[in-house]
Amino acid sequence: MRSLPTSALCRRAVLGVTATVTGAALAACGSTTAGTGGAKDAAAPAAKTAPGRATAVAAVDKAMATPVFTANPPVDMGKLAGKRITVLASTLAVPFVANIAKGAREAAGEIGWKATVVDGKGSVTEWSRVINQAVVQKVDGIITVGASPAQMKPAIAAAKKAGIPVVDTLTADQSRDPLVPGTFAHASISFYDSGRLQADYVIAHGTRDAHVLIFSDNEFPGEVTRVQGMRDEFTKLCPDCKLTVQDTQVATIGTDLQRTTQTLLRRDPAIAWVLPTYDAQGIYVVPAIKSAGLADKVKVVGSDAVSANLDLVAKGDVQVADVGEPDTWSGWAGVDMLGRALAGQRPVPPNIPLRLFGAGNLKGVDTQDTGALFGSSFRDSYKKVWGLS
DSSP, rough: HHHOOOHHHHHHHHHHHHHHHHHHHHHTTTOOHHHHHHTTTSSSGGGOOOOOOEEHHHHHHOOOOOOOOOOOOOOOOEEEEEEOEEEEOOTTTTHHHHHHHHHHHHHHHHHHHHEEEEETTTOHHHOOOOOOHHHTTOOOOOOOOOOGGGGGGHHHHHHHTOOOOOOEEESSSSTTTOOOTEEEEEOOOHHHHHHHHHHHHHHHHTTTOOOEEEEEOOOOHHHHHHHHHHHHHHHHHTTEEEEEEEOOOOOGGGHHHHHHHHHHHOOOOTTEEEEEEEHHHHHHHHHHHTTOOOOTOOOEEEEOOOHOOOOOHHTTTSEEEEEEOOHHHHHHHHHHHHHHTTOOOOOOOOOOOOEEEEHHHHOOOOOOOHHHHHHHHHHHHHHHHHHOO
């Protein structure tokens, strides 16, 4: 059986393992209390701010609000009752993946579909087996969660030949990353806009010539797109900002990233901001900054809104902001997209929201409660779009 290759689930899996391991170490390092509210807090003096700061401030303040549901054209799900679908979770050992799969099953139940969630066990071989089995079972549709169709093209081709639509969630940016033949749509966030928001926070709070360290991960198409969003935003709004981009690999961040972080910070002592492309990186970057004695100087802006990182943000503990997306909502978006495929419609923007978190909008919030973080009215909103309420 082949081991897990490059897919978005890997970064979640690493965090799921490491958060408990590093939590005590992070706490033992102490904490700092930097300004971590909206863009108007802790900003650099006006003369030293980037030319595009006003634009960044507006983006940051807007992104900190609770997301509002954006409806797509209606689709009559009542006519699709009785469908059978397979929801392939890359691995149910990762809570974020499991919650998306659970959300998809919940949404399917509202329509009257029978949704079978299958654990892919972190193995591409198993993913392919599950898809091929679904083809044999003649299911009506397939949703993959964190299991990239790019890693199982023959199985996806078999589904296409059988006339079974496949919707991919969590692995790629729908508007920018290409679809594997046989995949109806990506139902995901805009990784590009997520990266832009990370950059916006730095531009809103930092100086016009800020030195920024970006940790990329070229294994994942979505993360490549996210870093491009960062680059483009800095180029547009803060042309004098100096960017250092360092690639990483998810398999070695646990052993290498702390050392790499400290090496790069020593190489450029002017670095004031670190932008991990996902939170599993951030959980190692934070203690590295502390160990280097730079907690008062270097701040982290992450992405994924994993609870362990949000807890750091809430305390102002080196990581001061995080851009995230809702898991259960993503599962409903996947079902919405699959319903459109079955109804003969074209793909639509999934409109899965992003939210920027700082200490201000995390005060008193349970960071493990996605409803508290992103709101829960999306359920009723989807049912209205589907003609079920």
